[in-house]
Amino acid sequence: MLYEQKPVMARMFFREAVTRAVREEMTRDPHVLILGQDVGSFGGSYREFDGLYKIFGPERIRDTPVAEAATVGIAAGVAAAGYRPLVSITYMDFLMLGFDALINYAAKLRYKTAGGLSAPMVVKTTAGAQGQGVAHSQCIEAWLMSVPGLRVVAPSTPADAYGLMKTALRSDGPVVYIDHKRLFPTPGDVPVTETSIPFGQACIRREGTDLTLVSHGYMMRVACDAAQIVAQDGISCEVIDLRSLAPLDIDTVAGSVERTGRLLTLEEGQTVCGVGTEVATRTFERTGPKPWMRIGALPAPVSSNPVLEAACIPDAPRVADAIRTLLTR
Incomplete structure (x- = not known):
């Protein structure tokens, strides 16, 4: 073998x-x-x-x-x-x-x-x-x-x-x-060997069946932490790391959403005209409409005050709550 x-x-x-x-x-x-x-x-x-x-x-x-x-x-x-x-x-x-x-x-x-x-x-x-x-x-x-x-x-x-x-x-x-x-x-x-990663190729960081969670950059760590939290409740999240924003790998996202039936997008930027909105729109052009939520920073400047900064930026418990809410739809 x-x-x-x-x-x-x-x-x-x-x-x-x-x-x-x-x-x-x-x-x-x-x-x-x-x-x-x-x-x-x-x-x-x-x-x-x-x-x-x-x-x-x-x-x-x-x-x-x-x-x-x-x-x-x-x-x-x-x-x-x-x-x-x-x-x-x-x-x-x-x-x-x-x-x-x-x-x-x-x-x-x-x-x-x-x-x-x-x-x-x-x-x-x-x-x-x-x-x-x-x-x-x-x-x-x-x-x-x-x-x-x-x-x-x-x-x-x-x-x-x-x-x-x-x-x-x-x-x-x-x-x-x-x-x-x-x-x-x-x-x-x-x-160790020289390896390049093509543009336009997303990566499935965690396989799941109940919901597709899509993010990029630092928010991927938040997404994975949130998926681990809800796993204790028996919820299975598929976590996708976009890696490339232009071009976007919608094939991977759409294929996942077809399997799970739900989409949650997560970003640290604003949700208005955001990455998640583009991902969802192009995904639903392929799959038809599905239950969807988007999470991003609150519509306010990010303060240097640590308490206010933490309140503005998404964290794992907030994402976990959104996952539970989306699963009731």
Whole structure:
């Protein structure tokens, strides 16, 4: 009997997985550059570029001023000239300053030149709440999903952080790669051999029969915790990690909803015109209408006050309550 050989894994933190992917791609391709605040000798705001400056030096890793619009604009021009810049934006909130170059130039360049030019750039930006207040805690990935020519990914594990970064840096771009402040210190297993993860491929993290729970990024940890809570009541949740927001893997979600008959979407951003709304709409176009609920942040700015922040952002007990409510419909 032949047995499938499992890949050899190495344990590392989320931020270390990002570092490894970037190091490998910079070694493989001399056109890969890093631009951003504190990316040089400091090693990145979250130490996700630790040690790279000593290897590749100031020619390929450039510290920039606190000027996100200029940084994204320079990266878009550099990408059009044939390089592959990785732009680090410390807080996703500040990516808004770079929207003009990202959306009106980089995302449209291939269309405007009939494929003659492209902008193979990666904008790595950090989302989510962790005690830093109203202008440093937002999750605006739903805004970006609607931009033609822009791909958006959001890993939740070290393995996906590694594999999606590898794919992003080899992509024709532009790609927005969204990580989360709370994920950087989380550990996980990553394949020892170089492995990339295709865009547009969701992952079933937990199989179930009663309800499909869909999320991405840090909220995947909340989703899995909620599924564990309700399992004690005999409720079986299928938990799906989107991983890629543009393109979306609706086939996996729709197939799950056909089996379970219910859908719950979870995100840290706002639910109005949110990721969950898009997932549900496109799923029900395939399956027909099913019982559905969506959970996201409350319609208020995220406070730096820990009590108010916790009240605003979804947690596992709140999601577990929503699961029980949805099952009564």
